[in-house]
Amino acid sequence: MFVYKYPDWVCATVLSTGKTLYFDGAKDLFRFLKGSSGDTPGVEASWVTEYYGLKMIDATKAFYVIGSDVYGPMGHELIAFATREEAEEFMADHKGRKILLFHDIDAEVLKGLK
Secondary structure, three states, X not given: OOHHHOOOOOEEEEEOOOOEEEEOOHHHHHHXXXXXXXXXXXXXXXXXXXXXXXXXXXXXXXXXXXXXXXXXXXXXXXXXXXXXXXXXXXXXXXOOOEEEEHHHOOHHHHHOOO
C-alpha cells in the first residue's frame, strides 16, 4: 500500500542502519515491530500519527484504543493518542473496547485486528 495516500495514518520506524520504514497505520507498524517472533532488533525509534492532532508522536508513549468503530486504511486499527484522556474520550465516542500501552501490544492483540 502507498502510505502517501493516507497521511492521517502514517507511522514510521528508524532502524539502527539509518533506514526509515513507513507504514499505513499503527497495526502494520506493530506487525513489523512485534510480530510472531517478538521484538524486532535494530529499531532506534518509532512514531505513530495521533488521531486528534494528526502529529507524529513517540510510539512507545502513545495510548492505543482497539475495537472502535473507526477504521484505518487496512480495516480495524490501533488508534493512537498522546494522552489517556484523549483515548478515553475517543473510546466513549466510538465504542472502543480497550486502551493499550506499547508494551501491551503483542502478536495475540494483532491477530484480533483484521
